Amino acid sequence: METNSCLINVKGLCTYFYTDDGIVKAVDGVNLKIRRGETLGVVGESGCGKSVTALSIMRLIPAPPGRITRGEILYGENKEKSVDLIRLDSRGSKMRNIRGGEIAMIFQEPMISLNPVYTIGDQIIESIMVHQKVTKKEAKEHAIKMLDRVG
Numbered sequence: 001m002e003t004n005s006c007l008i009n010v011k012g013l014c015t016y017f018y019t020d021d022g023i024v025k026a027v028d029g030v031n032l033k034i035r036r037g038e039t040l041g042v043v044g045e046s047g048c049g050k051s052v053t054a055l056s057i058m059r060l061i062p063a064p065p066g067r068i069t070r071g072e073i074l075y076g077e078n079k080e081k082s083v084d085l086i087r088l089d090s091r092g093s094k095m096r097n098i099r100g101g102e103i104a105m106i107f108q109e110p111m112i113s114l115n116p117v118y119t120i121g122d123q124i125i126e127s128i129m130v131h132q133k134v135t136k137k138e139a140k141e142h143a144i145k146m147l148d149r150v151g
Helices: 050-058 093-101 120-131 136-150
Strands: 006-019 022-035 066-075
Touching: 006 050, 022 050, 022 066, 050 066, 093 120, 120 136
Parallel strands: none
Antiparallel strands: 006 022, 006 066
């Protein structure tokens, strides 16, 4: 397997919010690729669509009022095995297994982010144990490896 194989390929992503005041085009034609081993930093002004892009990839857009209207979110290391996340039921078991088990997001909002009362390690270990059938020791080893990878 190539070390630079594409894990996530977002093509023409559009996420709109339908309000009483009209349509808010929060994300309108986003394209991005994340390859194995890469880290992607998304920067921009407040309200430019960074969080909506990430929430769209995770299939966590609140509907209504939000809706992914166009685009593809291809997830997988090769074309034969990739899946378009937009075509999956956002509440279905396949998407739930991907979300949290393979793709995760740490939110900016303090009430839904990491809890300062618990160590980051314990919170990552808990998440690993929820999504993988491993012992606490194995989850801890995996958490340490993941933290080492990001520095």
